[in-house]
Amino acid sequence: MARKPIQFRLNGKDEAVFVEEGQNLLDALRRQVGDTSPKYGCGQGTCGACTVLVDGEPRLSCLMLAESAEGASIETTAGLAGAELHPLQRAFLDGFAAQCGYCTSGMLMSAKALLDRNPSPTREQVVDAISGNICRCTGYEPIIDAILDAAARGAGRRSA
Amino acid sequence: MLDFRKDLFADERDDNLNEIGKPTQRQDGLGHVTARSPYYDDYRFDGLLHMKCLRSPHHCARIRSISTAEAERSPGVRRIITGADVPVNLNTLLSLLDFGRDDEPALATDKVRYKGEPIVAVVADSEREAFEAIDKIRVDYEVLPHVLEVEEALSDRAPVVNDQYPGNSFEYHERYDHQKLRFGDVDSALVRADHVVEGRYQMSPIEHAPVEPAGAIAVPETNDRYACYTSTQALFFSLGTAAKLLNVSSNRLHFIGGTVGGGFGGKVDSLNEPLAILGCMLTGRPVRYGFDRREEMQFGPPRGAEIWHITDGVRNDGQIVARKFVGYFDAGAYTRLSSYAVIKSVGHLPGPYTIPNVYADVYCVYTNRTPATAMRGFGITGVDFAIECHMDKVAHAVGLDPIELRILNAYRDGDMKAHRREAKNCALIECAQVAAEKANWPIRDEFKRMSSRHGGGGERAQIPHTVTDQNGRIGERRGSAPMPPPPRPAPQRQPVGATTSAAPPPPPTQHQPAQSSQYDSSRQNAASHGTVRPAANRFSSIFGTRRR
Numbered sequence: 001m002a003r004k005p006i007q008f009r010l011n012g013k014d015e016a017v018f019v020e021e022g023q024n025l026l027d028a029l030r031r032q033v034g035d036t037s038p039k040y041g042c043g044q045g046t047c048g049a050c051t052v053l054v055d056g057e058p059r060l061s062c063l064m065l066a067e068s069a070e071g072a073s074i075e076t077t078a079g080l081a082g083a084e085l086h087p088l089q090r091a092f093l094d095g096f097a098a099q100c101g102y103c104t105s106g107m108l109m110s111a112k113a114l115l116d117r118n119p120s121p122t123r124e125q126v127v128d129a130i131s132g133n134i135c136r137c138t139g140y141e142p143i144i145d146a147i148l149d150a151a152a153r154g155a156g157r158r159s160a
Numbered sequence: 161m162l163d164f165r166k167d168l169f170a171d172e173r174d175d176n177l178n179e180i181g182k183p184t185q186r187q188d189g190l191g192h193v194t195a196r197s198p199y200y201d202d203y204r205f206d207g208l209l210h211m212k213c214l215r216s217p218h219h220c221a222r223i224r225s226i227s228t229a230e231a232e233r234s235p236g237v238r239r240i241i242t243g244a245d246v247p248v249n250l251n252t253l254l255s256l257l258d259f260g261r262d263d264e265p266a267l268a269t270d271k272v273r274y275k276g277e278p279i280v281a282v283v284a285d286s287e288r289e290a291f292e293a294i295d296k297i298r299v300d301y302e303v304l305p306h307v308l309e310v311e312e313a314l315s316d317r318a319p320v321v322n323d324q325y326p327g328n329s330f331e332y333h334e335r336y337d338h339q340k341l342r343f344g345d346v347d348s349a350l351v352r353a354d355h356v357v358e359g360r361y362q363m364s365p366i367e368h369a370p371v372e373p374a375g376a377i378a379v380p381e382t383n384d385r386y387a388c389y390t391s392t393q394a395l396f397f398s399l400g401t402a403a404k405l406l407n408v409s410s411n412r413l414h415f416i417g418g419t420v421g422g423g424f425g426g427k428v429d430s431l432n433e434p435l436a437i438l439g440c441m442l443t444g445r446p447v448r449y450g451f452d453r454r455e456e457m458q459f460g461p462p463r464g465a466e467i468w469h470i471t472d473g474v475r476n477d478g479q480i481v482a483r484k485f486v487g488y489f490d491a492g493a494y495t496r497l498s499s500y501a502v503i504k505s506v507g508h509l510p511g512p513y514t515i516p517n518v519y520a521d522v523y524c525v526y527t528n529r530t531p532a533t534a535m536r537g538f539g540i541t542g543v544d545f546a547i548e549c550h551m552d553k554v555a556h557a558v559g560l561d562p563i564e565l566r567i568l569n570a571y572r573d574g575d576m577k578a579h580r581r582e583a584k585n586c587a588l589i590e591c592a593q594v595a596a597e598k599a600n601w602p603i604r605d606e607f608k609r610m611s612s613r614h615g616g617g618g619e620r621a622q623i624p625h626t627v628t629d630q631n632g633r634i635g636e637r638r639g640s641a642p643m644p645p646p647p648r649p650a651p652q653r654q655p656v657g658a659t660t661s662a663a664p665p666p667p668p669t670q671h672q673p674a675q676s677s678q679y680d681s682s683r684q685n686a687a688s689h690g691t692v693r694p695a696a697n698r699f700s701s702i703f704g705t706r707r708r
Contacts, residue, residue: 076195077194091192092193096189098192100420101192103371
């Protein structure tokens with residue numbers, strides 16, 4: 001199978017990997033790069049567990065060809081914490097917004113995309129921002145509350 | 161918002177505790193929010209191979225032949241595995257508790273009994289190559305009649321779903337085709353009642369749909385052991401199941417789990433682990449057998465369907481004097497855990513109410529559906545839905561408020577339950593009172609004053625004279641003996657791995673086609689069935705002794 005070299009920035013660091021034709025970005029991140037923070041849930045763009053930020057925009061990495069990430073800047077949950085947890089991570093932890101934890105990575109990325117462009121969202125805007133992310137454990141309320149809590153703690157201003 | 165009602169039962173509770181009642185951090189919370197929690201598929205291995213299964217497109221079919229010759233030559237294929245490669249290719253999950261007969265192969269050999277049943281496993285360098293090889297496998301099927309509804313499955317003319325249970329229902333206590341509960345005399349109480357209220361309730365199968373599909377990765381370890389990274393919800397249960405199917409000592413298996421991306425009961429069936437380990441044994445390489453979303457939804461087990469018929473006898477004052485259940489659990493094609501769900505369910509009847517006459521016949525029925533499994537309170541959830549719908553119907557029939565009806569009939573301390581245990585630490589009355597208060601639902605003062613601690617026991621503590629019967633003896637329902645099932649090939653016990661060849665095979669399990677004489681009701685004949693085990697009712701000792 002033909003393999004193609006691609007380069008991109010991942011969480012501020014340069015990466016260069018060989019990807020296969022037709023390979024999606026999720027698979028390339030998990031298998032070639034070794035960043036397992038985006039999760040496979042459905043492979044068809046319905047669950048949101050694989051959400052990453054590509055040039056600041058939330059993208060379903062299972063539906064994006066790895067080749068099309070050439071030259072892009074990609075952010076994943078693995079790069080979210082610095083010396084301390086990101087306010088979103090802190091709010092999710094304190095607010096019991098992660099139960100099994102499998103959707104959490106995608107939720108955090110969708111939430112970060114929202115707060116980066118809108119530091120003070122309404123509850124409706126939060127609901128809309130995570131409408132593409134499925135959680136089967138929490139019933140969503142703690143997640144929505146945690147995102148609003150993070151916004152109140154200045155998460156958006158910090159990342160902007 | 162949580163509201164701790166510490167005014168209730170305050171004298172029964174010690175509030176001077178260090179942890180209970182106080183918020184605490186989840187031990188896995190930090191891993192979750194940093195995406196470092198190790199789900200099975202987050203472990204990386206060099207040379208990882210991928211397993212995918214060819215699955216039955218039919219609800220029921222005889223397998224005339226399987227040709228894998230072309231698939232063997234397909235690019236990237238490392239190993240093709242059929243039922244003949246599985247050392248002990250017949251199991252039932254609860255055999256680990258010595259309950260029920262082995263009835264399910266890991267890979268079907270002679271017959272498929274549900275749509276999606278695995279037949280051939282392909283191990284290849286990539287998932288894509290595994291799927292491409294699967295397309296080249298040729299299976300010659302003789303499509304057979306199937307049955308998908310429980311009540312239909314119990315008719316005389318229904319095709320036999322599961323050869324181990326030719327009556328299409330699990331056999332309880334080596335004697336009956338259903339699980340019984342008898343307490344008092346329901347039929348005469350129904351005659352004396354002022355009202356008879358009947359209802360039929362149905363619950364469809366429910367898919368757990370965890371965001372992480374089930375899967376496992378098996379890896380060779382030193383000392384001829386195999387590590388298995390798994391999404392299982394039941395680590396030692398999966399280990400025991402794998403050890404049995406693979407005919408290896410469990411100390412050769414090293415299971416690593418505990419991080420589950422949602423399960424809700426759907427990840428206890430141990431479908432992935434045994435085949436992943438077998439693939440690893442046969443190739444010497446790490447093998448991943450993970451479901452994709454389609455496989456999780458289509459072939460992963462659901463919560464099974466249930467149908468309940470309830471008949472209540474009620475006095476004009478709202479006291480329920482008789483309650484009769486006939487229930488059907490749809491196990492799908494194989495037993496898995498449904499036989500246990502029925503026992504658990506019957507132990508729960510008639511719900512949290514003191515009723516002096518209770519009767520139940522509950523069937524664990526085989527149909528050609530995807531085998532069902534555990535899901536959040538299985539055995540209880542479906543019948544509680546039925547009972548509580550029925551309580552509303554009874555309230556309407558006798559013209560009583562539905563909350564007051566529940567308070568009136570609720571268990572109180574000292575009452576006798578239908579399964580002959582004293583009710584203790586009852587709290588339904590208080591729950592109903594608080595629920596009414598929260599919902600601004602008016603109930604009369606006398607019902608507000610009632611308490612779980614008063615008015616129980618005495619006459620309500622008596623075990624009534626109970627009318628028993630022998631209805632539903634095994635084989636009785638189907639007047640004539642069913643067609644004998646085709647002879648099943650002896651389980652293959654091909655040794656796997658270099659050192660297992662010296663291990664003696666376990667004693668062979670008998671799988672004789674049932675003869676008509678074996679449907680005879682005598683215990684002697686039932687016991688002659690090679691696979692009947694004597695501990696069929698041992699669950700009573702598990703949940704029967706839980707007391708505070």
